[in-house]
Amino acid sequence: MNFKKVTEASYLTADKASTYRAILRYFYMQHERMREFLYPDDILRHLKEQGEFTDYTSEQLQADLDQLVKWGNIIARQEAGKVRTVDEFKKKRFRYQSTPYTVEFERMLVEMEGLGETFGGSLEKTQFERLQQALEKVEEALGENVKEEECSQRLDDVMTYFRAITKNTADYLAYLNSERAEEKMQTEAFLAYKEQFTTYLRDFIVGMQQTSSIIQSLLKRMSVDDLTLFFQKAADHKTKAFRFEEQDTEAAKKENEEKWESLKVWFLGDALHQSEYELLEERTNESIRRITRVMQRLSERHQHFHSRKKDYLHLAKWFDSLENIGDAHHLSAVAFGVFHTKHLHTDHVPTDDIYTDVWEEEAMSHHTKPRIPGNTERTKAGAVTDFTKEKDQVRKEEEERRKREKEMIETYIHDNCIDTSEVREVEAYIRKLFLSWIGRAMSKKDRTIKTNMGERVKVEINRAKKTELWAEDGVMHMPTCTFHFIDRPVVRGEGGVPHGAESIQ
Numbered sequence: 001m002n003f004k005k006v007t008e009a010s011y012l013t014a015d016k017a018s019t020y021r022a023i024l025r026y027f028y029m030q031h032e033r034m035r036e037f038l039y040p041d042d043i044l045r046h047l048k049e050q051g052e053f054t055d056y057t058s059e060q061l062q063a064d065l066d067q068l069v070k071w072g073n074i075i076a077r078q079e080a081g082k083v084r085t086v087d088e089f090k091k092k093r094f095r096y097q098s099t100p101y102t103v104e105f106e107r108m109l110v111e112m113e114g115l116g117e118t119f120g121g122s123l124e125k126t127q128f129e130r131l132q133q134a135l136e137k138v139e140e141a142l143g144e145n146v147k148e149e150e151c152s153q154r155l156d157d158v159m160t161y162f163r164a165i166t167k168n169t170a171d172y173l174a175y176l177n178s179e180r181a182e183e184k185m186q187t188e189a190f191l192a193y194k195e196q197f198t199t200y201l202r203d204f205i206v207g208m209q210q211t212s213s214i215i216q217s218l219l220k221r222m223s224v225d226d227l228t229l230f231f232q233k234a235a236d237h238k239t240k241a242f243r244f245e246e247q248d249t250e251a252a253k254k255e256n257e258e259k260w261e262s263l264k265v266w267f268l269g270d271a272l273h274q275s276e277y278e279l280l281e282e283r284t285n286e287s288i289r290r291i292t293r294v295m296q297r298l299s300e301r302h303q304h305f306h307s308r309k310k311d312y313l314h315l316a317k318w319f320d321s322l323e324n325i326g327d328a329h330h331l332s333a334v335a336f337g338v339f340h341t342k343h344l345h346t347d348h349v350p351t352d353d354i355y356t357d358v359w360e361e362e363a364m365s366h367h368t369k370p371r372i373p374g375n376t377e378r379t380k381a382g383a384v385t386d387f388t389k390e391k392d393q394v395r396k397e398e399e400e401r402r403k404r405e406k407e408m409i410e411t412y413i414h415d416n417c418i419d420t421s422e423v424r425e426v427e428a429y430i431r432k433l434f435l436s437w438i439g440r441a442m443s444k445k446d447r448t449i450k451t452n453m454g455e456r457v458k459v460e461i462n463r464a465k466k467t468e469l470w471a472e473d474g475v476m477h478m479p480t481c482t483f484h485f486i487d488r489p490v491v492r493g494e495g496g497v498p499h500g501a502e503s504i505q
Helices: 008-013 017-032 040-048 058-073 086-090 100-113 125-142 148-176 179-185 188-221 228-239 250-268 276-304 309-320 324-334 388-410 428-442
Strands: 076-077 092-096 417-419 449-451 456-471 476-484
Touching: 008 017, 008 058, 008 100, 017 040, 017 058, 017 092, 017 100, 040 058, 040 092, 040 456, 058 092, 058 188, 125 148, 125 188, 125 228, 148 228, 148 250, 148 276, 188 250, 188 276, 228 250, 309 324, 324 417, 388 428, 428 456, 428 476
Parallel strands: none
Antiparallel strands: 076 092, 417 476, 449 456, 456 476
């Protein structure tokens, strides 16, 4: 890589930057209209149409064009033909063409000017769907004799949607975390958009989750070795485009492999880093939580300053409509609560059930200490109680319980695995244990967990096949799951053949 000084960018910070930028912007506009060569007369005519260049002369333009040629922004070509006068021949009539650096600089500046001072981007769930479709087409190409042009196009589609996802999501999340967005969220006007905003983020998360698992499965199925021929065809097509410079097919193939590896790391992660997809999901969820907290604070502040004049007038009319003081007292107790009540505080908690009513609890005793100066509670040293026997008893009971649990699990294991489709009825505890294994495995990339008994178990879920687990407290419908006990030795039957191999053969 060559990190030389980029003299083509000098026009952006020069003293006459406004003039240079006006000239090169005109070059860029004409380049987009497929007009490559411009004459000084056309440039001068365009500049004079602008208000600030009314006194601009052709001599000044020629000096500015010469400077831009030195910087490498434009290329001057002398036109010897079609000379009408001797003066034109002496002046060396030139036409100018913008360089690739200039075109890319101006294209970038036009895009940045359209964004303004805020980040752009968006959260588009359809981009994940299009990336999924593009990856499926790449997988189809592995088993077919696809032409080089088609391979190159399918690879370009994958990378185009991948770049759109990374760029748009990064820019939009940066916009949400920007100072300007933070200020907008603190205003009362933000409450009008709260539902629309949260719905937008939640729809993106749901759509992303629906397609991301399929994308991850596709990337896992297609290894770099499987894609070698596909990358080679795409590179061969790219190098077929005519260039005077020598083109390296092997370098183009290596570049395709590196781009594909970046795509896999973004969705699947690697041994050292978490996947960017998981980080995107976490950041989007955190944005929802942050917006929810902001909305809650705004609602509380809005409610604090809300006038309750109409409520009080309605309550006053209600009191005025009553005929006796007794009914007024009853209404007051309901509206404002009981006056002059005594509150007793105690640290005694009779029950942990929050749904238990007061009259269902047992009575408690509260001893009030007299507030007399010098009246302090007397304390005396106590002996240290030995709970060794109790601890041994609890430990023994826990070991027996774990032993019974292990024996119960062993009854369901066949050929070092448990298949829920083959289990008809289970104990309620075993069902909860299966669900806990599934829940922990879903958070692991390799779906492998370690049980309380110290064994590694790999959970395999077949969503296409349903099964029923019967227990004494009901029936649970769930996808068929298979729990593979990895660390156990393979049990071999007669002739040294592992159990279960007969069915495979």
